[in-house]
Amino acid sequence: MEGTIRASGLVKRYGEVLALDGLDLEVPQGTVLGLLGPNGAGKTTAVRILTTLLQADGGRAEVAGVDVFEDPSAVRERIGVSGQYAAVDEHLTGFENLDMVGRLYRLGRRRARLRARELLDRFDLADAADRPVKTYSGGMRRRLDLAGALVAEPTVLFLDEPTTGLDPRSRLGMWDILRELLSQGTTLLLTTQYLEEADQLADEIVVIDHGRAIARGTADQLKAQVGGERVELVVRVPEQLDAARSVLQTVSLGDVQVTPHAHALSAGVTGGADALMEVLRRLDTAGVGLLDVGLRRPTLDDVFLTLTGQHAEPATGDPQAPDEHTTEVA
Amino acid sequence: MHRLAWALADGHVVAKRNIIKIVRVPEVLVFVLISPIMFVLLFAYVFGDSIPIPGVDYREFLMAGIFTQTVIFGATFTGAGIAEDMQKGIIDRFRSLPMSRSAVLVGRTASDIVYNLLSIAIMALTGLLVGWRIRGSWLDAVGGFVLLLVFAYAFSWIMAYVGLVVPSVEVINNASFIVIFPLTFIANTFVPLENLPGPLRTFAEWNPVSAVTLAAREAFGNTSEAFPAPDVWSMRHPVAYALLWVGIILAIFVPLSVRRYRRSGS
Structure with missing residues (x-):
């Protein structure tokens, strides 16, 4: 029960526009749900609501056994988030970015540093660790951002279009990293515009359009369709x-x-x-x-x-x- | 740990990040430090001999005013910094972390004290070069500098709120000019209050900027028996009046800004 994501009837309005129109999602512990849809379908809105960045206008949501709307700060302690735009500070080095995130997760000075070095090694950023992030390539920024999401070893991970804008080589590299992560039993909600990406990584796919799920199933079922x-x-x-x-x-x-x-x-x-x-x-x-x-x-x-x-x-x-x-x- | 303790601990982490940026983008610092030097030199040499102050050299009279104006302009920096953060992805990282909800604001206002400290130091040196002297005790002078920093800190929270409401660096820079120029000019910063016409003079007498300036002036011993403070409560008790404003500003803008930050993005 620890690492599940459950959402029902999520509604979000922006003025006249219905960004989410009663979206239901369920991601069992240790599985990957691919939320597939074009730009503007409501993918990012759904992720922002589930990660407490945005307030919903209706519905219920539970992440890692915690009610998202009742106790958002407890949710934040249990999740990792990596967004479409790398949430890193350009003027800080890779190490300083991760160290800061570790401190803000309250790991303490020593553990934050250790964890930062560990993640930089693991994501092949050790050589660039002490360079300001503004000198990084797009793929490196994404990897650093993903590392930021993993600092506190979350049980539930949200990745919003992790490979959008990356060149094909960086995309393959990102998939390898994600596959390795998933082999460790992390629960993941992944949004993507690419059927192939959902096919590669997700156990189950929900196709979303105009804030509503229009199809769900495994990649094979969807492809058969x-x-x-x-x-x-x-x-x-x-x-x-x-x-x-x-x-x-x-x-x-x-x-x-x-x-x-x-x-x-x-x-x-x-x-x-x-x-x-x-x-x-x-x-x-x-x-x-x-x-x-x-x-x-x-x-x-x-x-x-x-x-x-x-x-x-x-x-x-x-x-x-x-x-x-x-x-x-x- | 207590919530306040966490706000300070997390705020410290954010402040450290802001201070690293001061070092990494030194261009910003250069401009922050050049404008006060420019002000000291311009006022000292352009107005120096045309504004007579009984018993005090104009350059000595001027310095407390320049100090006050500069630290208030320093608050613009807080607003611009917050606005810049809000536009960037990093704020999503902060908001998705289990950190204190006030830490981004606490950290920003704290790191901007460093800016103000630096600009005060540069201004003081420039002032000494053009003939300004501290005539009172050093302890009083330190008290004067501390009051300037405390007032600047409170003002930072006003601009932090503006930075949250108007998330555009350009708008903040322009808007703050419109507010800060009158506020720092309709005061005793550059001319004696006696020189101002009726309604402006009343405004100036109760302007907290005048109180901070007068308190600093007295702390530096740049006043004279021949030139007493006006006989209104705010000018008779400038330290108390300035601190009263500090309290009012913080009581209003700290909770207002924190609430606004929490709701941002929704």
Whole structure:
């Protein structure tokens, strides 16, 4: 019971706008819930309410066995938070930042210092420990911010879009760090705009739109619903379209889609890169020449298209469309 | 530990962070220290001979006024610092920690005492160079400096509140000019009260800035028998009147600011 997150009927209004419209969440001890949605869906609002940074207009919430609205300071003692914008002080060094957080968690002078060094080592920041944070890269700031959230070894962790704005390499690094953390049994609520990220890290996913949950389930269930991955290919000469179609048909989950004027075909598959290799092997045997081939994983946009019949519309902010979801093997 | 003790302990951690920033961004400090030097030199040499004070050299009369004006302007720094923090991600970190809810404000107002100490020291040195002297006892002089710092501390809390309400550094700098200039000019800071016309003079006599200035002036021995304080209670008991204002300001703005900080972001 120690490390659970429970919220029911959360409501938050900003004037006319309903940021949260009766959101229910439940994260059992030691599991990861991925809160998936576009910009402005209410993800950050939900995290800010659960972490006592924002007051809700309605609903109930309990974190680590403590009522969030009744006893916010007891909640703060038990949680770690890392937000979308790194909450670190630019003019302090990495060490000074973590030391300060440790002191404010009331670890005492000696333990705060020890813990700061320990975390800097663990997050590969030891070399930069005594440099002001303003000299850090975006990925380093995020790691430092995450380290700040872990100073007091919280039982419940909230991460609000931990990899938004990071380059693909830093994103993979962050995922490794998070996986290691999760292996230690931390309860985590993670928000993200990337289906792939939720897929990689979360036990359960809640898709949120306009402050409401529009779907929940495991990553597999969700992907089954949206149709999973697709192999997409372009043949070298149009005469081989039919041959390519019959090869694809042998691995395809449903009908193979053909776009004749583009010489393109696509088919839903399971098994990711393995399925792609199998397709390539069979095409090679059949003597089909290719101009382009790739594996396309479903994106948040695909999820939204399936669930709501509409594209994921960012209500605010940058409409960034990360293209690393498409793995080109051309 | 008691809540107040935690507020002080956490405030100390936050103050330490602010002081590290003073060292890391020395440009700010340079400007903080140059403006009082400029004021001392300008007033001493531009007005020096045109404002006669019976029994006292104008430059000696002037210094207490400059001290008071500068420490009050120093409070602008508190407001700007709070506003800057509120705009940055770091405030979310602070607000998500189980720390005292008043520590950010306690720490900021405390670290700004360091700024004021530095600017008073620089001004005193500049003053000594242009002919200012402490004519009374050193103990009284120390008392005068302490009163200046205490008043500046109280004023910091007013600006801390402004910094929470108007979270923009530019607005704070401009808005504080509009308030602080009249407040420090309609007083005995740069001219004797006798020189002011009727209503302004009454305002000036009850202006706490006048009380702080007069108290400092008396503490430094920069007054004269030939030039007695006006016969109103505030000017007869400037220390008591100044401390009364310190109490009133703190009683109003400490709880007001802390409550505002707690609710910020909601």
